[in-house]
Amino acid sequence: MSLEPTTESQQEELQAADQSADGNILPTLGKRVREIRDRRGMTRKLVAREAGVSERHLAHLEGGDGNVSIVLLHNIARALNVPLIELLAPETEDTVEKRLIRRFLERLPQHRLEEVVFRLMRDFGHEEAVRRKRIALIGLRGAGKSTLGKRLAQEENMPFVELDREIEKETGIPGREIFSLYGQSGYRRIEKRTLERVLRDNPRAVISVGGGVVSQPESFEMLLSQCMTVWVKAQPEEHMARVMAQGDLRPMAGNDEAMEDLKRILEARLPLYAKADTVLDTSGETVDQSFIKLRQLVLG
Numbered sequence: 001m002s003l004e005p006t007t008e009s010q011q012e013e014l015q016a017a018d019q020s021a022d023g024n025i026l027p028t029l030g031k032r033v034r035e036i037r038d039r040r041g042m043t044r045k046l047v048a049r050e051a052g053v054s055e056r057h058l059a060h061l062e063g064g065d066g067n068v069s070i071v072l073l074h075n076i077a078r079a080l081n082v083p084l085i086e087l088l089a090p091e092t093e094d095t096v097e098k099r100l101i102r103r104f105l106e107r108l109p110q111h112r113l114e115e116v117v118f119r120l121m122r123d124f125g126h127e128e129a130v131r132r133k134r135i136a137l138i139g140l141r142g143a144g145k146s147t148l149g150k151r152l153a154q155e156e157n158m159p160f161v162e163l164d165r166e167i168e169k170e171t172g173i174p175g176r177e178i179f180s181l182y183g184q185s186g187y188r189r190i191e192k193r194t195l196e197r198v199l200r201d202n203p204r205a206v207i208s209v210g211g212g213v214v215s216q217p218e219s220f221e222m223l224l225s226q227c228m229t230v231w232v233k234a235q236p237e238e239h240m241a242r243v244m245a246q247g248d249l250r251p252m253a254g255n256d257e258a259m260e261d262l263k264r265i266l267e268a269r270l271p272l273y274a275k276a277d278t279v280l281d282t283s284g285e286t287v288d289q290s291f292i293k294l295r296q297l298v299l300g
């Protein structure tokens, strides 16, 4: 069995576990073993027997003061039927749905899992493959959606669609004027209509979507369900500096509170942007570095 973390999230979990290693590792490990054992409904006696450790040793481990060899830990993980890494990593904040699904699967006997895989593939496999052919980049202004999206589309020979430009084409007026003529809600209405058309016309594309799309639930739901979404983010100061470097001095012109506004908007949108399939943090990185990460995230 390989002990290497295979996915980025596993690597992050291990790093987090590493950071908590300053004295916390044994209590954390003990708590995880106990939690998983309880979740499985297994007695300590049973786990100890299946893992080939004494009950006393296991009790010490669960109490946070028993050091344990990697081989024994491996045996305990096997007895609990979880990958070793799950014992070492702090539990991530899963959604209720993910927890329910996991619990459901844990209770199914091994011989029925093949059927579950088959049904999932049948019911969702195709849809999911289709969804992943459209890559939508979301995030605040200056995140790098257009810069990185255009390059990804070029390299992968896919159409590149800039939703804000499509809205301008659809209405025949610049975005800023749409805002002053129709207001925020008018803009979002047109955006929704335009997004429907773009998705219909482009089964395969890279789409850069204006940062405000998350405030229109129907549009955002459409994006999440029909595209592989990437939240492109940076530090607030970088968003601001990048927008200004592009020659748009409006954010700062006579407005000392611009930075505060930006932080507030980012904070308010965080839970929404966080619904994206994946996150690309461009903080402190060059365009080239972020592009390599993006390609890895979406193409694997």
Ligand SMILES: Nc1ncnc2c1ncn2[C@@H]1O[C@H](COP(=O)(O)OP(=O)(O)OP(=O)(O)O)[C@@H](O)[C@H]1O
Pocket: 139, 140, 141, 142, 143, 144, 145, 146, 147, 148, 208, 210, 211, 242, 243, 246, 282, 283, 284, 285, 286, 287, 288, 290
């Ligand atoms: N790591 C990075 N990744 C992406 N862009 C970066 C990075 N570092 C600096 N930049 C610069 O930041 C700017 C990002 O602008 P871009 O127009 O791509 O953002 P955007 O997310 O499309 O914004 P908007 O919502 O206004 O359309 C570019 O000028 C780019 O060169």
Ligand SMILES: O=C(O)C1=C[C@@H](O)[C@@H](O)[C@H](O)C1
Pocket: 140, 141, 164, 175, 209, 210, 211, 212, 213
């Ligand atoms: O972040 C935002 O609120 C916006 C970003 C732009 O791309 C446009 O979608 C619009 O100007 C709103």
Ligand SMILES: [Mg+2]
Pocket: 145, 146, 147, 208
């Ligand atoms: Mg852009």
